[in-house]
Amino acid sequence: MGLYIRPRSLGIISKPLERDDDLRTSICCLCNGGCGLKVSLDHEGKVQAVFGDRDNPYNKGKICAKPMEIVQTLYGPYRVGHPLRRINGKFERITWEEALKLIAQRYNHYSQENGTGSIVGITSKIGGSYSKLAHSIFSKLTGMANYGTGPICMESELKVRKDIFGNGSASSPLSDVIKSKIMLIVGNNCAQTKAGQFHWISEAKQQGTKVVVIDTRFTETAQMADRFIQIRPGTDTVLGMALLKIIINNNLYDQAFVSEYTNGFEQLAEAVEAFTLKQAADITGVPRNVIEELAEDLAVRKPGMLFEGRGIVCVNNAGASIRAFEDLMAILGNIGKPGAGIISHINNYGNARDLIPKKDVIKPDRKRSATALYQAMEEGEIKMVFIAGNPCVNWPDSRRMTQAIQGLDFVVSHTLFLDDSAMLADIVLPATHWLEEAGVQASVHRVLQWKDQAAATYAESRSGGDLFRQLAKYMGLETSYFPNSPQKAWELERTHNKSIEGITVERLRKTPGGVHFPCPANGQEAERLYESSLFPTPSGRVELARKNNIAIEYINVFDSPGNQGVSPEKYPYLLSTNKVASHYHTICQYSNWAQEMEKQPYVEMHPQTASELGLTDGDPVRLETVTGSLVLPARITFSVPRGYFTTQPYFGLHSPYRQTPVNSLFPVAVDPVGGNFANKNIMCSASAEGRAGQ
Amino acid sequence: MKTKVGVMGLRYLIIGNSAAGIFAAETIRGLDSIGKITMISKEDCLPYSRCLTSYFIGKEISEEGMYIRNKDFYTQTGIDFIGGNVERVDPDSRCVWLDNGEKVNYDKLLIATGASPFSPPLEGSDMEGVFQLRTSADAKAIAEFAPKVKTAVVMGAGLVGLKGAHGLHELGIKVTVVGSAPYLMRYSTDPESSEVLIKLLEKDGYRILLNTKAERILGEKNSNGRMSVSGVVLNTGEHISCQMVLKAIGVRPNVQLVEGSGVFVNKGIVVDDEMETYVKDIYAAGDVAEADDFLTGEKSVSALWPTATEQGIIAGCNMAGLKRRYRGSLALNSAVICGVGLISAGIMNLPPGEGLVLKAVEPKKSFYRKFVIKDGRLIGMIMVGNIEGAGILSSLIRKKAKVDINYLNYLLTSPVKYHGYFPTGEGRE
Amino acid sequence: MQKIYYRANHCDGCQACEVACIEKKSFTKSLFMAKLEQPTPKARINFEKFDNKYWASICQHCIEAMCVGACMTGAMHYSETGEVVHNLEQCVGCGMCIMVCPFGAVVMLEDAKKVSKCDLCEDEKIPPCVIACTRRALCYCTPEDYENEGWGDGLAISHHW
């Protein structure tokens, strides 16, 4: 029956080829895991294989399938090698100069005619530290508003954590898990999505850390856990509240910490009374005794850590769940100590300040939320977009996004591949791959690691760093603000950012595994945040309650944004997307290996759901939501609950998979507290799709 | 599905509306949709289960909970029910006489009058506070009296005694069980399992006295001038003070009504393997009947619910013209004592030296299993503790097939589950 | 009437049927939570490996059910359509049915002090255990279908009394 695991993709140790003439070190820039890589090059300087770097103290040679797959995507048929211009619906090769001149001219034109707000960047994949800095300088100089990864990935997590602790980043390195007594993994399939670093958790488990996984699906991570708690979709808040309730009512929290370093405890204590334990058990589908046991475990096993994943972040009631679990960590005093705290792939080291004199900074003349972006494009308010990413696949209501982009006057795509979004562009610019760009990469261990350029730049591709500097020149902007190499960029950045001031390129190069941050000028690195119990919130304390004094408010998933007013009779099921180990957003689709491992997208469903619909394994099933419908083959498995569908979010029409993006089924709806788009728990209907002859 | 074999439309008369009677009536109705079925019982109420009377006393179930069929049972099944006492059976004129002088004719008669508590003469038995437990009326009387009771003595350590004791215990009454046999429920246990049960009962606060008899019931005048129970004197000389005595010593078949009718009575009404008595067209089933014993082949009375229903079904079939033979009664019993299940089947105690006995005991877990084997066949078993799968063993006894001793040894300690066949030790069946 | 037939020659001992039944009968309706529930839900289908052979025994909804005859409360009874139905409310957990069921199909729910057995999951189109069995060792069909498909040995439809 069905599948529980995809064992092929669990943290593979790879051995470099023997007698490799040119083996370079790099850092994987895919999932923010920050795995050390060894890259083997052929005589032309092309990448021929990627391995785990056994000298890197963090991944210790382990990597997942994703970086290995890169080899096949770098030089494949979908890679863009030259600037292209669409003329009469066809792409024609042009030179960089022509391209930049054209973009500069249009940019200035729209900016003058329609205001700075008529140009936006949808820039979720901008490149390494060099490109990011150049991009931010460019945006500051032009007043370009950007929509990055935030709304489609971690906005809610960032915002809520910032509200609570004053900083949205992870508070602790993943490597701390070894020191923790309990590791709570919520809505996070890190065995797949951080596969290269997952061995830390396995090792910790072997040393006695109790690993508790809370998830709707029986994931690969759940499989290795000491305790797997299957929770009904979208009810994590209630579980979190129940745990808080037990801990508060039984005085199991860290009273000294709470009284000295937190605000809003009363409001929190009041809010968690909203449900009795019995109600919580009924709502979450987690037996009461299991909740009680977990609460007790959390109280007794200290220090403890929390690792949340997209499962509670990218949902339409995310804000409350994240707050519940992070407040839980806070009142247990699990913060700012070795083996305690919150792990996340958000590792912001802060922005460079005062790079540009005030007089040259232009603010966008309009501010729009991510949801308002659609309408602004549709109504012609926006004339031009600069795309670095693949919004036509990754943003919700993808069909609408595609149409909106199609309707714009001018679209630029800086991209590796001719993906769904690039296909709509007027100008396509070839981007360098991260193996072709030097820079600093953050990791789940809260370290910054330096990577040199490992491979020769492909064809005419250019990094964002070069692109923005050159574009600025064509636009007549002040170019002296732009650094002209990754090293210089970093030196510039660190001298304008106190939290990384002590991290020189030289130091990074000398330190395997990199340097922890913050690391101010004195060179003293901080392995984890808040060790001094100073919290960068306005009050200097942990804010357990929201500003409106309602600490946590549970919204039933069926009444959450995107599902509000949707008929449960017509759309009785829930649809989610979930990640697999061998894919990463758009990029891995172009690899044969990834294609071998994930032949095609499929929709996982419980056998009983399949039976209701009259489906057997592999049968086509039509999923429909308020925004669209899609046919996918059924995969029947016990690992998902009944009445729940999940599929993989990556695929586009212009990839070897030739799939309508599944995000077209997700309405443009954000979590009201955190502001994340929801790509889980959207109400849907399903039916068997008739086959020919039936 | 079911094909009619005999003549339809006969007049069937069933005396007794309990286990045997009800199942017989339902069987007849299934085979003969137009026949006239009349049922007479001196208990003028819906069919109920007397096994549940003790649960009623202990307030574990309501009065309705004792009923085994819903209130439309008679109309739905098309049964004419008469509440009355049958005094005499007259086979010559094919009728029975009720004590009110009424006469009811029949073509086929089933006597399913069950049994009544047997009570040997005992001084003080007529006092207030002395009860027996057989009918729902008895149960109601006990329930009504119980609030006045703090301590009670149950005479008889058989199934009915223990169940009655349990009911009283549930009400918070301190109960002493006095049994003359050397162990509890002697027809469905052995000394070891009895030991396990005694431990459980004593832990729960019962007092169990075995090899003991009550000699006399003591009384005192109560407020309304009647003599009421105040204690019991045992043959050991001990004097137990109590406010209630429950006599549960045994039962005797209700055979008075066939006296002089030619129906042959030994201990009970003797029937052949079609449940027919020695008089044509008169059948008997249930506690009143003396039928073949499954294992010994000898005639015996088995006073058990499943036996009564099975005999009722067989009698019903034969009365309606579908010939079916009774395979014989197998002693089977199930009880849950202090939350621990006990199931026994067949012959539990063999004379020393005969046959082979396998045992497994785990006193801490109140687990006990015993298999009695003779000539390579399982003939009896006791399971205490985990009783799931007991039916597999009882049906194995019924199969009378040779079984591999190693297999039984394996079953002794593992969960008993069905797996399609029973290893015989002589190659596959 | 449809019931569940087991074909040992198709079974590969995966026990998915048991698992599916436990999930269905659990409070949380979660396979993974079921084993943590108190009381632990019990499968109504009993899987057994013995002598390197597999067998899953399940209530056969016997034509003349021993359990119905033995049940002293009337909790076990036949439905209009012929299934053997157990009424949980009436049941007192006396174990008489366990004592006689030749297939060991009745399970004791210790905490509830009642028993239970396969009810064919009438609220489902196809019983979960049958769906879970990818080897088609469990067939949910009428006795006639079972025999007509050539799966049985003729016993399923011979109404021998």
Ligand SMILES: Cc1cc2nc3c(=O)[nH]c(=O)nc-3n(C[C@H](O)[C@H](O)[C@H](O)COP(=O)(O)OP(=O)(O)OC[C@H]3O[C@@H](n4cnc5c(N)ncnc54)[C@H](O)[C@@H]3O)c2cc1C
């Ligand atoms: C307290 C108690 C607990 C028991 N527990 C168990 C147990 O756990 N397991 C088990 O197997 N067995 C148990 N038994 C025994 C079981 O109840 C009997 O075996 C079963 O009831 C026999 O059924 P029957 O139909 O043969 O007779 P009965 O149940 O005795 O019914 C006889 C019927 O005939 C009627 N009747 C009798 N004489 C006349 C007449 N002259 N005219 C008209 N009607 C008449 C009566 O009113 C009655 O309705 C228990 C019995 C008691 C009292």
Ligand code: SF4
């Ligand atoms: S429980 Fe047992 S005896 Fe009753 S119908 Fe099912 S298989 Fe037959």
Ligand code: SF4
């Ligand atoms: S346990 Fe329940 S179903 Fe079984 S015989 Fe007793 S009352 Fe009937």
Ligand code: SF4
């Ligand atoms: S039909 Fe339902 S109750 Fe019966 S075995 Fe299958 S899953 Fe269990």
